[in-house]
Amino acid sequence: MNAFRAMKAIGINEDKGENFTDEAEVHDEPERPLKRLRSRSQEGQSSQSMMGGTSLRKPKLDDEGKLGANSLQRSPDMMKLQPGPSDSQSTQVRHAYKGKEPLLPQVSPREKRPIVERPSHGVQFKDREVDPDSVLIPKQKVVDSYALIKPKDEPFTDDLPPDDVPRYEAPIAVIRPDSFSKEDISGRSFLTGKTDDQEPPASHFGTEEDRGDSVPASSSSRRANSELAPVLEESPANLEIASSSLGEVKISLSCNSLLGRPNFHMPSQDELLKSTQEKCLRSYKIFDPNFSVMQMLKDMCDCFLELATDSSRESQERLMNVIPSISALKRSAAYSALGVGGVKGMRTHCSANGSTESNGGRELRDPESCSLVVVPQHQLTFEELRSLHDFNDITKGEEVIEISWLNEINNECPPPFMYIPQNVVFQNAYLRFTLSQINAEDCCSTCIGDCLSSTTICVCACETGNEFAYTSEGLIREDFLEECISMTRDPQRQCLSYCKACPLERSKNDEILEPCKGHLKRKYIKECWSKCACHKRCGNRVVQRGIRCKLQVFFTPEGKGWGLRTLEKLPKGTFVCEYIGEILTNKELHERNVQRTRGTNNEWHTYPVLLDAYWFLKGALKEEEALCLDATFYGNVARFINHRCLDSNLIEIPVKVETPDQHYYHLAFFTAREVNALEELTWDYGLDFDDDDHPVEVFKCLCSSKFCRNMKRPNSKFILKLYGPYGGQFGIFTFFLKVIIEFELCMFCVCAINFFMTVEYLSIG
Numbered sequence: 147m148n149a150f151r152a153m154k155a156i157g158i159n160e161d162k163g164e165n166f167t168d169e170a171e172v173h174d175e176p177e178r179p180l181k182r183l184r185s186r187s188q189e190g191q192s193s194q195s196m197m198g199g200t201s202l203r204k205p206k207l208d209d210e211g212k213l214g215a216n217s218l219q220r221s222p223d224m225m226k227l228q229p230g231p232s233d234s235q236s237t238q239v240r241h242a243y244k245g246k247e248p249l250l251p252q253v254s255p256r257e258k259r260p261i262v263e264r265p266s267h268g269v270q271f272k273d274r275e276v277d278p279d280s281v282l283i284p285k286q287k288v289v290d291s292y293a294l295i296k297p298k299d300e301p302f303t304d305d306l307p308p309d310d311v312p313r314y315e316a317p318i319a320v321i322r323p324d325s326f327s328k329e330d331i332s333g334r335s336f337l338t339g340k341t342d343d344q345e346p347p348a349s350h351f352g353t354e355e356d357r358g359d360s361v362p363a364s365s366s367s368r369r370a371n372s373e374l375a376p377v378l379e380e381s382p383a384n385l386e387i388a389s390s391s392l393g394e395v396k397i398s399l400s401c402n403s404l405l406g407r408p409n410f411h412m413p414s415q416d417e418l419l420k421s422t423q424e425k426c427l428r429s430y431k432i433f434d435p436n437f438s439v440m441q442m443l444k445d446m447c448d449c450f451l452e453l454a455t456d457s458s459r460e461s462q463e464r465l466m467n468v469i470p471s472i473s474a475l476k477r478s479a480a481y482s483a484l485g486v487g488g489v490k491g492m493r494t495h496c497s498a499n500g501s502t503e504s505n506g507g508r509e510l511r512d513p514e515s516c517s518l519v520v521v522p523q524h525q526l527t528f529e530e531l532r533s534l535h536d537f538n539d540i541t542k543g544e545e546v547i548e549i550s551w552l553n554e555i556n557n558e559c560p561p562p563f564m565y566i567p568q569n570v571v572f573q574n575a576y577l578r579f580t581l582s583q584i585n586a587e588d589c590c591s592t593c594i595g596d597c598l599s600s601t602t603i604c605v606c607a608c609e610t611g612n613e614f615a616y617t618s619e620g621l622i623r624e625d626f627l628e629e630c631i632s633m634t635r636d637p638q639r640q641c642l643s644y645c646k647a648c649p650l651e652r653s654k655n656d657e658i659l660e661p662c663k664g665h666l667k668r669k670y671i672k673e674c675w676s677k678c679a680c681h682k683r684c685g686n687r688v689v690q691r692g693i694r695c696k697l698q699v700f701f702t703p704e705g706k707g708w709g710l711r712t713l714e715k716l717p718k719g720t721f722v723c724e725y726i727g728e729i730l731t732n733k734e735l736h737e738r739n740v741q742r743t744r745g746t747n748n749e750w751h752t753y754p755v756l757l758d759a760y761w762f763l764k765g766a767l768k769e770e771e772a773l774c775l776d777a778t779f780y781g782n783v784a785r786f787i788n789h790r791c792l793d794s795n796l797i798e799i800p801v802k803v804e805t806p807d808q809h810y811y812h813l814a815f816f817t818a819r820e821v822n823a824l825e826e827l828t829w830d831y832g833l834d835f836d837d838d839d840h841p842v843e844v845f846k847c848l849c850s851s852k853f854c855r856n857m858k859r860p861n862s863k864f865i866l867k868l869y870g871p872y873g874g875q876f877g878i879f880t881f882f883l884k885v886i887i888e889f890e891l892c893m894f895c896v897c898a899i900n901f902f903m904t905v906e907y908l909s910i911g
């Protein structure tokens with residue numbers, strides 16, 4: 147039975163699945179997971195477990211709807227194991243009653259009995275002979291074993307059991323692994339099987355068809371009904387769930403592989419909890435909707451086994467990492483760039499027999515093994531875990547608002563990257579935000595409150611023509627916005643600047659330094675900042691306050707991969723988000739590009755942006771001053787904004803905030819027109835789709851704009867060659883040239899056809 151069905155069966159609301167997202171927050175900050183783990187553990191200690199709690203009237207779920215915390219904290223009790231052959235027979239078995247007639251007719255309450263007859267090192271759970279019609283049933287206040295009860299045909303009475311014997315509410319069902327029903331079919335139902343003392347046939351999880359989600363058929367299932375958790379040496383764990391009509395649930399785990407381990411020792415409950423929780427954090431993307439509680443419980447058995455046998459070092463080798471998004475990770479260039487595998491770096495392990503088999507990254511499922519899974523070559527680090535995404539908030543709490551992600555098209559997850567809300571220097575970029583660097587005369591040190599409502603012109607407005615770029619509603623002023631749009635899109639208004647020794651050309655390290663191909667000049671906004679005396683909520687502080695719109699990362703249906711959309715209507719001139727990434731020097735970017743093209747995995751999804759608008763201002767920019775932003779590994783939601791040729795609904799505008807130096811600025815996206823709720827947000831990357839020299843492989847544009855520059859025409863190459871430098875650098879200009887020339891070619895053809903038709907007509911006439 148898979149976890150989902152099992153959860154349904156034990157009365158867990160499916161919706162609870164979303165609560166797993168809370169787990170993702172654990173990864174937010176280094177301290178949080180620890181706090182969370184501790185508090186969980188404490189929680190667990192004070193709460194009742196399903197296994198041993200005093201009441202089983204409701205399924206014992208924690209606040210988050212998870213079985214994990216509570217069930218985990220009781221599991222050591224549940225498996226009160228004592229090492230040594232003699233101790234193996236000491237496990238208690240108690241039985242629940244309902245009224246005079248015991249539900250477990252052949253077993254007296256609180257009677258201690260051996261679990262299994264075999265005098266081995268492990269611990270085995272076994273019961274006495276029972277009625278063949280019995281079913282497994284959990285008991286209250288019973289910590290050590292299963293019980294067997296008669297099925298429902300005998301009416302329950304209202305008689306109370308002895309005080310110290312827990313009452314059990316009308317238990318009716320035992321949830322078994324799916325495969326168990328197969329056994330039923332084959333006539334070996336545990337409900338009807340005979341009790342015997344023979345060793346059960348070897349069987350283990352690996353024989354299950356769906357090991358990932360389903361609970362493996364335990365050998366106990368296949369054996370006589372009196373064996374509640376028979377032990378098999380190759381089976382590391384058995385899991386069974388029993389429930390009653392009232393939703394009472396008991397989950398029982400048995401770690402069978404303890405058998406034959408001479409170095410077995412009893413781990414403490416804390417050890418077990420910590421180890422299990424750590425394993426979960428390492429192995430699961432817990433916020434994933436497919437998160438399997440069953441798998442988590444089975445992992446707990448593994449942890450127990452490892453702790454009990456001091457095999458933690460060995461277990462590092464054998465550790466299973468089942469990551470729901472592993473396929474997405476494998477496909478990701480960012481993942482391989484992080485050095486955690488990629489297609490090449492995956493290997494498989496057989497945790498049943500310790501043998502390791504490399505398959506180059508394919509997932510294997512060996513029917514003979516209890517756990518064969520794909521694992522990265524090393525454990526996911528905390529940083530890597532951070533790259534997995536919470537679907538309620540891809541920002542992991544880094545932004546003021548939450549930004550969800552949604553895929554209604556397929557089961558892909560967003561590619562892994564580290565969400566950062568502010569640009570971060572990668573290595574060599576020169577960037578110092580110091581107060582002393584900022585001239586006092588460039589700041590409104592005498593302003594009070596909101597600069598926008600001041601009667602005098604604030605010094606911070608000087609750079610934008612003595613008028614603030616923002617309106618009191620927080621939008622960009624219409625005329626300012628229109629000018630920015632036309633300077634970016636209109637070939638007539640586009641203005642190029644040329645630097646003396648272009649950093650782009652220099653970074654190529656070619657023998658001959660090519661001349662600068664020109665950079666688009668842009669208008670910029672200057673916001674008030676720390677040296678300004680105005681209020682933090684001053685109207686001239688918009689971009690620095692971060693994302694305020696309701697946005698969503700979604701999987702586009704047109705084949706563009708992930709995209710960003712707004713969940714609310716946005717007026718024209720609204721600040722949407724900043725393009726955030728690593729701040730690289732051009733040289734660093736060039737080196738990355740070389741790696742990208744050389745890399746085996748050439749899926750590079752983001753396009754770095756140059757902060758080149760003011761390069762022309764400095765005579766010769768130092769290498770560490772020619773900067774760009776790369777959001778491939780570190781970035782914000784802007785990395786999901788797809789391209790649209792020319793008429794995109796976003797426009798990027800440079801914004802100066804904390805530095806007076808022109809070589810660094812923020813690149814902020816504002817709406818270029820009113821945008822409706824659920825509309826995809828797009829911007830024009832300025833790509834030239836015909837430029838074969840582009841460092842990052844250009845995609846086939848699916849923007850569906852009527853101005854799309856990626857409509858392949860036979861003569862486009864020719865036109866590009868004709869208009870060389872423009873074609874290479876200025877896509878928009880090239881586009882218009884192409885349109886004009888093609889229009890002329892068309893007109894020429896039409897005229898020619900007309901001419902020949904007329905000649906023919908005249909000759910006929």
Ligand SMILES: C[S@@+](CC[C@H](N)C(=O)[O-])C[C@H]1O[C@@H](n2cnc3c(N)ncnc32)[C@H](O)[C@@H]1O
Binds near residue numbers: 706784
């Ligand atoms: C900055 S990323 C945008 C997010 C990306 N779609 C993703 O799934 O992560 C740029 C990549 O998105 C895809 N893309 C963006 N705009 C596109 C368009 N108009 N047509 C086709 N693919 C596009 C391309 O694969 C491109 O390499």
